[in-house]
Amino acid sequence: EVQLLESGGGLVQPGGSLRLSCVVSGFTFSRQAMSWVRQAPGKGPEWVSVVGGSGTITHYADSVKGRFTISRDNSKNTVYLQMNSLRAEDTAVYHCAKGEPLHSWFDPWGQGTLVTVSS
Amino acid sequence: EIVLTQSPATLSLSPGERATLSCRASQSVSSYLAWYQHKPGQAPRLLIFDASNRATGIPARFSGSGSGTDFTLTITSLEPEDFAVYYCQHRSNWPGTFGQGTKLEIK
Numbered sequence: 001e002v003q004l005l006e007s008g009g010g011l012v013q014p015g016g017s018l019r020l021s022c023v024v025s026g027f028t029f030s031r032q033a034m035s036w037v038r039q040a041p042g043k044g045p046e047w048v049s050v051v052g053g054s055g056t057i058t059h060y061a062d063s064v065k066g067r068f069t070i071s072r073d074n075s076k077n078t079v080y081l082q083m084n085s086l087r088a089e090d091t092a093v094y095h096c097a098k099g100e101p102l103h104s105w106f107d108p109w110g111q112g113t114l115v116t117v118s119s
Numbered sequence: 120e121i122v123l124t125q126s127p128a129t130l131s132l133s134p135g136e137r138a139t140l141s142c143r144a145s146q147s148v149s150s151y152l153a154w155y156q157h158k159p160g161q162a163p164r165l166l167i168f169d170a171s172n173r174a175t176g177i178p179a180r181f182s183g184s185g186s187g188t189d190f191t192l193t194i195t196s197l198e199p200e201d202f203a204v205y206y207c208q209h210r211s212n213w214p215g216t217f218g219q220g221t222k223l224e225i226k
Contacts (some may be wrong), residue, residue: 003160044123044206045155045163046215061214095163099213105153107165107174 001027002108004096016117020081022096022110030054030074033100036081037109038092046092049053050100051079059101064090068088086117121145123207123218131226138194140221143208147187151211152194154183157204167192199225
């Protein structure tokens with residue numbers, strides 16, 4: 001059974017940092033590009049970042065470029081999202097998903113972890 | 120950026136009825152369109168990809184159609200578990216975008 005399990009969300013003040021993790025099982029992790037997709041309250045999903053299978057290629061949405069860093073540890077079947085300089089508009093549920101923009105659909109997804117940026 | 124507009128925002132129907140959800144793109148996305156189902160607290164699930172192909176394990180009551188700028192998700196006979204929010208997404212260009220969703224609620 002394929003499973004993606006996110007963790008690391010929480011309440012953080014503006015300007016603060018959080019590190020999200022997503023542990024994956026059920027498919028050959030190291031061969032797959034992995035993305036983070038977020039959904040703010042009342043809005044549609046928004047792709048945030050992608051990392052290639054080897055971890056050397058990464059891309060970011062303009063809204064998070066320079067503040068977020070995606071990485072992966074293939075020995076642990078885990079993908080990470082380091083989020084710095086957080087803003088109120090980063091408040092969202094963050095999902096990890098197998099897939100990458102332009103080249104594939106997002107499938108499957110994890111159920112997400114909530115990040116709230118507020119003072 | 121290609122904008123996807125979904126309609127209606129909310130659709131109120133009863134089990135057994137037919138649901139028709141629309142997704143319109145601001146410019147052509149060819150057939151690079153998918154539909155996802157999302158229930159509260161659960162992982163979003165891919166239903167339809169490439170406009171009309173059902174993903175693995177998706178019941179035959181779900182079907183997708185369209186190309187270019189106008190797309191439709193049809194659920195022929197609603198089951199209680201189908202009441203959820205549905206999103207369309209394109210991958211015609213970088214980085215792809217999602218629609219704002221249609222909430223399918225029980226009437």
